[in-house]
Amino acid sequence: MTHFRPIPLLVPHLPDRHALAPYLEQIDHNRHYSNFGPLNHALEARLASLFEEHATHAVHIATTSSATLGLELTLHNLDLPPGSGVVVPALTFVASLTAILRAGYVPVIADIDPDNWLITPEIAAEAATKTGARAVLAVAAFGQPQNTQRWSAFQQKTGIKVVIDAAGAFGSQWTEAADIPVVYSMHATKSLAAGEGGFVASGNSDLIDEVRQLSNFGINLDTHAGLPVGHLSQVGSNAKLSEYHAAVAHASLDQWPAQAALRQRIHRTYRQTLDASCGEHLQWQAGAILAAPTTFCVGMAQEARARLEQLCHARGIATRRWYQPLLHQHAAKVEPTIKLPVPVAESVASGLIGLPFSSFMTQDDITHVAEAVGLATANTRIQSSLTLDSHHG
Ligand SMILES: Cc1ncc(COP(=O)(O)O)c(C=O)c1O
Structure with missing residues (x-):
């Protein structure tokens, strides 16, 4: 009988200690371990310029501790009335559902296209007409990109807000439409892996500033905000990316x-x-x-x-x-x-x-x-x- 070697489902491929060394040395030198440190700052800048190669507008990036938190905070920032319906496809990871619920909204579970297995603007429009939903969480299922321009046209026409969950689509999903925020994962199983981590990309710098503030409990750090620095501006969470995770993300990006x-x-x-x-x-x-x-x-x-x-x-x-x-x-x-x-x-x-x-x-x-x-x-x-x-x- 033929002997078969076990074949695992997934084998994460993260940078090894040699690839990490130059970034870890920077951390040793900086003695800055979290709270928007230099490596995080440089990572956001690297990602922004990469995304700008695929857009005709400036792209802004806020890193988060996971895509799930990135989704939660971006949805929270839509500022819809509590209990608003958010359309989401049935075929997605549970984090799409939990993010909607934890942002205080009601998931409206809708169908997908038979060919590309994605929710489309047409399906979302029908779901919103039936239920009065005010937003859509469009998923780039299995890394297959959503068409941001079509979602932007949908958003402008209907007034229904769109967020894209592109957790597994780094490198395939871009932010061609400035008004459609896209959320990515840097979990160990993703192609740009930091172990854990995520980021939100958008042409809207105000949205990115808000997500960044929400990722730091909601504390105001802006001297021009009309609110003392250090005061709570809104109710956020701790979703910051540590410098160690940023180091892994840099080394991952190199490779x-x-x-x-x-x-x-x-x-x-x-x-x-x-x-x-x-x-x-x-x-x-x-x-x-x-x-x-x-x-x-x-x-x-x-x-x-x-x-x-x-x-x-x-x-x-x-x-x-x-x-x-x-x-x-x-x-x-x-x-x-x-x-x-x-x-x-x-x-x-x-x-x-x-x-x-x-x-x-x-x-x-x-x-x-x-x-x-x-x-x-x-x-x-x-x-x-x-x-x-x-x-x-
Ligand atoms: C569609 C989708 N959304 C969200 C997530 C959650 O990402 P994270 O593990 O970074 O929170 C995943 C993870 O695989 C996913 O596939």
Whole structure:
């Protein structure tokens, strides 16, 4: 019998101690460990100039201790009446839901597009008409970027505020529209990894100043604010990025172009291998080629997924049903929540599976996974695409 080497779902790839050393030496020298220190300041400036390469306006950055806190503070800053509805797609990580609730709003769980698996302005408009929702948290699911220009047009036309949760989309999602804030994660599993961390990017410098103030408890540090420095201006939290995390983010950013190219190459080969062995049984998320993929998700018939999970378990290949249960299924005990029908999300999720992916994957690993996928999908049909066809018309 063939012996299979266990293949983990994800292997984080952070800079090693040698790459970190120059930044840690700066910390030793500065003796500044948090509270908007020099490394954090330099990181925000580096990120801003990177984002400005993809925008026709100035981009401002506020780092946070996680994307979740970045989302919470950005949503809080929308200053909507407590209990306002915020539309969110059913297919996303739970942090999108918890951020809305903790900002004092009510999640309105809506459907996704059958091809790119994202919430669209059309879906959000329909959800807002039905429920009176005042904002949308549009998610760049699995790192697939949202179209900021289209969301900006939606925001201007409807007056409904839009925030983009691009936690896993660094390098693929930019801030082309100045009025749409975008939130990113620097968690260890992301392509720009600091261990923990996040940041908010926006063309609106006032919004970024507010998020920064909220990340520091809400304390006023502005001598021109008409309020004494050190006084509480609003109710924030402690969501500051420490200098140590900023150091890791700098070293990660140094390595990012090489990391991104490697991830892209592995992803391409992986997908080609699967397509060659059983492509007719698989369904992929439509959209842009990702700059630095961090997950590998594929759709198949529900019974094929069940077979694949068993096979993978037996062969030591780790899998995960990413973003499942869907938000409305989690929401059984999480109130208040408005649950709209989400037939497309349910159909997509019924056959969706996350396969192992990391920058350490070898051709052998890919071959082992492809063999299991080929066996599991043999003689199956992609039910989900048949089901989905009915939603096109
Ligand atoms: C869509 C989405 N939103 C938010 C988060 C939370 O990010 P963080 O771990 O930085 O809080 C994640 C994490 O994977 C995510 O995938």
